[in-house]
Amino acid sequence: MAAPGTLKSDCSSCFALCCVLLPFSADAGFGVDKPNGRPCLNLLDDDRCGIHTTLREDGWPGCTVFECFGAGQQVSQVTYAGVSWREAGNRGEMGAVLTVMRLLHEMLVHLDEVARRSPDDDAAAARRRIETLTAADPETLLAVDLDEVHDQVGRLLAHASVRVRRRWPDAADHSRRDLAGKRITGDLRGCSLRGALLIGADLTGCDLTEADLLGADLRGAELRGADLASSLFLTQPQVNAAVGDGATVLPDDLARPGHWT
Structure with a gap:
């Protein structure tokens, strides 16, 4: 089982958040149209997928493409301390928090690459700031100015790209x-x-x-x-x-x- 805080999805530590809280459409490879907040028709009571081993064959390739970068287990086990939407009745809020967390985790993935390939003090500081945010409560996460954070990280990634590709x-x-x-x-x-x-x-x-x-x-x-x-x-x-x-x-x-x- 992957621990919360990692940047790869671990469905066994998640409350099937992507299968419940996110909207998807048949045109995007998800078999049917589904609004946000409605559990997928393939979701079992134990939060597992009933067709996980045959998703592509059954017309659900979109599920095999999706990756939450570990946001699902972070929201499930850290933000909400292991209390599922099934018990708390807070699907709407949890869905909004998941959206924020996934974007923050994706930025962490890219900043980790900067640290490996072209270390930079400003990028390291941005990573520490974002990592602190990922451990915050729902109210703090929903108040994050994602545009500001995204713009800052975008500039840092652009600078790193120039440094790596200058040869x-x-x-x-x-x-x-x-x-x-x-x-x-x-x-x-x-x-x-x-x-x-x-x-x-x-x-x-x-x-x-x-x-x-x-x-x-x-x-x-x-x-x-x-x-x-x-x-x-x-x-x-x-x-x-x-x-x-x-x-x-x-x-x-x-x-x-x-x-x-």
Whole structure:
């Protein structure tokens, strides 16, 4: 069992918060449309998923892409001290807190990468501030100015990206470009793909050494044989949404999705 405070999801320590508190739609790969606050039709009384082993086969691929970065168990076991929405009757509040916590945890994931790859005192201070917030009570969490925190962290990540990628002065800048469905060629080492729309794009065999993938939309992107071992700010949900194979090289801290062949 993963302890609260870790940055990877542990459903066994969570009250199925994503299955209850978050809205989802059939168009996004969740089988049916569901409003926030309504338990998923596949949720069992013990907070487990009744079709967990066959989600993709049963038409629920969206569930295999989602990652809360450990926010679920943090909210369940720390913020609400192990008291479930089933007992407390506070689904609405818990849903709002989960949304805040997930964003804070995702920022911690990126700041941890900065600490590993290009340490910076300001980034370390921001991480300490956010970590303190994740241990706060619901009222404090709901009062957080997320825009301010997000903007600060965004600047720190941008500075770190420049420091890491400076050895590629001629690298391409594809930031926020619409590259959906396109075959991406050329030297992508050290390039910026920040916020790029890469839905269904073909990056087969590409070398993405130190390429910045912060916020890139990789849904259905072909990553077969691609080298992402040292790509910047790549997250598990991005990997889960893409298409790879045994030759795709991932960072050590990311898991190879089970649906990749």
